[in-house]
Amino acid sequence: MLVARLLAEVNDCESKRAKGMASPMLGFSDKDKVGTIQPHDDALVVTLRIGGYDMKRVLVDQGSVVEVMYLDLYKGLKLKPEDLTAYDSPLVSFEGKTITPKGQIRLPIQTGLDIVKVDFIVVDAYSPYTAIIARPWFYALGAVSSTLHPKVKYPSEGRVKEVIGDQAMARQYMVSAISRWPNVEPLTPTENGL
Template sequence: MARVGGFIVNRIMIDQGSGAKVKYPNLFRGLGLKSEDLLKYSTPLVGFDGKVVVPEGQISLPMNMGGKKVVVKFIVVASFSSYTAILGRPWIHAMGAVPSTLHVKVKFPTDHGIIVVRGSQRVTRQCLVAIVNWKKEQTYQKE
């Protein structure tokens, strides 16, 4: 959970293998943003389903997690995800963060010491199941 653009955002995935910071349309609309707010971004991305996704654009927004603030350039894509946003290596480096997928937590330094943000194993499992079920539905629809 973090504050993005002044709003509390849940179901954020921290992906050490991703070079992008992705925001999905539900979050984009939920923040009250419009297409006019986007800057051009035309480099294609590969989604969870292995398909190439052409981004709708990018936007820079302030993000606060655990009291530490950074400005994040999000790439907005129209693709299915049970997550509202994905934070990749650029965010990890900007925060000086150390994520642990095993422990479902991330640690990073602040002016007030080391902050530990814990994720939820249950929510992580629910998001994984949602993605697997969605992919199965897509496969059945093709047949």
Template sequence: MDISEDNIIGKISPLIGFSGETKYTIGEIKLPVYVEGLNSMQKFCVVDVLLGCNIILGRPWIHEMRAVPSTYHQCVKIPTPWRVVTVKEEQDVKEVNLIPEDPNIKVLLGAKISKELEVKFTDFLKKRMKTFAWKQEDMIGISKDVITHKLGIDKSFKPIQQKRRKFTPKRNAIIQEDVERLLKAKMIKEVKFPEWLANVVVMQKKNGKWRVCVDFTDLNKACPKSISSASHRCNGRCYFWT
């Protein structure tokens, strides 16, 4: 980012990630943040890690700017003296088919990369086609001898069976199609008389397609939050990666 390390103030503090891993900062730095005509100085923690982005803006910046972030819409709305500004991430990518006769085997590449680099990428991926799972049937799963995931449910909570919700014929067809697809791919299996029973939720994605989810609200309440996750959420600093 062409920023001299001389501007970093040496102050070491631990950061705890969701996995429980502890990473120590190498210092702090103040940098100007310019967004749609508004400029402010923000303090960042500097961490020496390899990441896909250079800067993450945290809650202090959001509060100071009186911004309203939306994960669902992938945007941030900021009030300014002249209007409410919407800052939205624009993904400038394009689809590239690795096998022309199979439209499902495709990747997303940056739209602005050179043709030479695009050819190198596609040739590299074509030589390693079997490395990736192009459809759900390709995901063979992990043996139970390697690892088994179990929910840490608090025994003091009583299992809840949600009352069955009714859907329109259109949404019922969407749910049935998704269930049959997952059964065929052996991603799910049928169980009878479960202690916990949760309804499905059908949501429309930005591209117009539908996503079938499960309402795990009751189950989430019965699962205690991990200490590492809580520590990460409560840390309201901004992080700056070198």
């Protein structure tokens, strides 16, 4: 009887392991480029459901370690200072300025039927984007991104699901960001460290 029970437990573990191994493979191919402008160097900009609202102009940045929410989105969600928790570490804005965050807030990001809660750092700085989604969201969702294919892929319900980037939006907001940059003289080779 003990042997039968042990065999049943082993079979159960193998069954669970096999199910875990059956998760879909995440990857990109040339088919994922169909419908995109190629070649390009556009940022990956998407629309995501944040805090129950569809938010456009969300920058996907797998290189960032924190999710950032800009003040326009914070106000648009009708959040209040008492909704924030303290966050003291300074950040550097797109314009190269050091800024002190207003605080931190935990909000859900919904992708299809999947919901992941992340901590957003709220900042009062100019950005053409409403938010930046970073590694914590990727890791929690099990997602991977490709700026070349402008997509995010993630496993859900045994299938691969996608969030498709908007190249036109990415280009529009990059132009907006560049037009706001102050006119800066180019560095000489000596100043550039060459």
